[in-house]
Amino acid sequence: MPRKLKAREKRQRQITGKFLKTFLPLCLIAYFLQSLPFLVNTSAQFLENKLLPLLPAPIYNKYFSSQRPLLFALNECNDLSTTNKTFLITGGNSGLGFETAKQLAKAGAKTVILGCRDTIKCLEARLLIDIARKTECNNDGPSNVVVLESSPLDLDDINAINTFGKTIKSYLKTHASGNLDVLINNAGIMGSTTLTFNQHTGGEKQLHTNHLSHYVLTNLLLEELRAGGGGRVVNHSSLMGFMPFFWNSKDFNFQSRFFHSLIAYGQSKRANLHFTHKLHSAWFEKYNISVVAAHPGYSRTNLMTNNWQFAPAALRLFVSTNKLMSMSSEVGAASQIRAAVDETVASDSFVGPLLATLGPAVVLGKSYKNIFNYFWPVGFSETEGDRLMDYSAQRTGITFS
Numbered sequence: 345m346p347r348k349l350k351a352r353e354k355r356q357r358q359i360t361g362k363f364l365k366t367f368l369p370l371c372l373i374a375y376f377l378q379s380l381p382f383l384v385n386t387s388a389q390f391l392e393n394k395l396l397p398l399l400p401a402p403i404y405n406k407y408f409s410s411q412r413p414l415l416f417a418l419n420e421c422n423d424l425s426t427t428n429k430t431f432l433i434t435g436g437n438s439g440l441g442f443e444t445a446k447q448l449a450k451a452g453a454k455t456v457i458l459g460c461r462d463t464i465k466c467l468e469a470r471l472l473i474d475i476a477r478k479t480e481c482n483n484d485g486p487s488n489v490v491v492l493e494s495s496p497l498d499l500d501d502i503n504a505i506n507t508f509g510k511t512i513k514s515y516l517k518t519h520a521s522g523n524l525d526v527l528i529n530n531a532g533i534m535g536s537t538t539l540t541f542n543q544h545t546g547g548e549k550q551l552h553t554n555h556l557s558h559y560v561l562t563n564l565l566l567e568e569l570r571a572g573g574g575g576r577v578v579n580h581s582s583l584m585g586f587m588p589f590f591w592n593s594k595d596f597n598f599q600s601r602f603f604h605s606l607i608a609y610g611q612s613k614r615a616n617l618h619f620t621h622k623l624h625s626a627w628f629e630k631y632n633i634s635v636v637a638a639h640p641g642y643s644r645t646n647l648m649t650n651n652w653q654f655a656p657a658a659l660r661l662f663v664s665t666n667k668l669m670s671m672s673s674e675v676g677a678a679s680q681i682r683a684a685v686d687e688t689v690a691s692d693s694f695v696g697p698l699l700a701t702l703g704p705a706v707v708l709g710k711s712y713k714n715i716f717n718y719f720w721p722v723g724f725s726e727t728e729g730d731r732l733m734d735y736s737a738q739r740t741g742i743t744f745s
């Protein structure tokens with residue numbers, strides 16, 4: 345064999361060897377990570393269905409009976425058909441809000457009202473949910489998903505929230521005896537390159553959309569949440585809410601501290617937890633309205649890519665590995681759904697995936713004291729919460745008492 349050919353063959357062998365040594369293990373790791381959500385859920389199912397029932401009956405009944413499911417999934421087509429409940433979901437046209445609406449509608453909720461800023465997207469979402477209900481649940485009955493077409497819910501516009509409030513009140517009066525069982529404050533944004541403020545409240549953009557707007561909407565719906573004798577409010581938070589240096593209750597509008605869009609996002613998501621706790625204190629005993637916070641772990645939605653052009657390089661890198669590390673929005677919605685429908689979840693609880701970013705939805709503790717801040721509850725005091733409520737009252741003119 346000529347020497348040139350031999351050298352080339354040697355080089356090819358070296359390249360193949362390098363490939364096998366480096367890329368193959370990387371591919372295997374990637375494959376493993378990709379299967380992680382599936383593996384976690386399957387193991388949890390095995391634990392719940394096969395291993396836990398082997399425990400002595402008194403222990404099993406006390407801690408793990410069907411009243412306290414370890415795994416929570418609402419995939420059954422008739423789970424909710426007997427509960428006759430009406431739900432409102434903000435941001436119900438996309439990602440986790442859409443999945444939540446779909447699973448509730450399939451499970452037979454009486455009514456699922458979608459609150460969206462874009463009516464066309466909202467109608468598309470309703471169509472997709474109706475199709476899923478028909479094809480996956482063989483349910484040919486009239487749609488249980490409602491879009492209030494005359495009142496798009498643009499959370500950035502306080503006037504639109506007020507108009508939506510009026511429309512939904514009159515809808516509920518005629519269709520549900522004025523009763524709203526569950527309000528799911530789900531809509532949210534992540535990312536804004538520069539420090540901008542909402543023109544109505546003057547609040548920092550993400551804090552406005554993710555917290556202040558829902559603060560206003562929730563207050564508007566008090567009478568409807570009370571009407572059935574025990575309504576529920578669910579606030580959608582995030583693990584980013586636990587970042588230690590993102591919260592500064594003396595400077596919510598970044599007047600004298602460094603602004604970064606992720607810091608502002610984290611602040612807004614911690615605000616969701618503070619709001620949960622404070623609303624629980626104000627409304628639970630007085631009106632029997634329970635308030636629960638949830639987080640979805642890390643789920644594949646439009647959240648990070650909506651503002652893609654503004655995303656910092658590190659976030660882009662993170663998102664490009666999205667499919668390897670995240671759950672589908674179908675699975676990610678489980679925390680929010682459990683928070684909304686599981687009556688064994690007490691007011692002021694915090695629900696999220698078992699393994700932080702993935703896994704079945706479990707109760708992780710209270711909004712102020714949970715797995716993530718148990719040993720370091722800095723920034724979660726009553727005073728911090730009071731400061732948020734004062735700021736919110738000052739920005740919106742509304743107080744919860």
Ligand SMILES: NC(=O)c1ccc[n+]([C@@H]2O[C@H](COP(=O)([O-])OP(=O)(O)OC[C@H]3O[C@@H](n4cnc5c(N)ncnc54)[C@H](OP(=O)(O)O)[C@@H]3O)[C@@H](O)[C@H]2O)c1
Binds near residue numbers: 439639645648
């Ligand atoms: N995905 C995750 O891993 C993750 C992690 C932690 C927390 N969360 C939280 O989960 C919630 C849902 O987000 P997602 O992941 O499902 O993202 P998504 O797919 O982007 O959905 C966000 C929804 O909010 C709506 N929205 C945004 N701004 C609005 C406004 N001004 N008025 C009315 N609606 C508005 C969007 O409407 P348009 O379609 O019109 O934009 C969309 O329906 C958010 O609160 C987010 O912070 C998500």
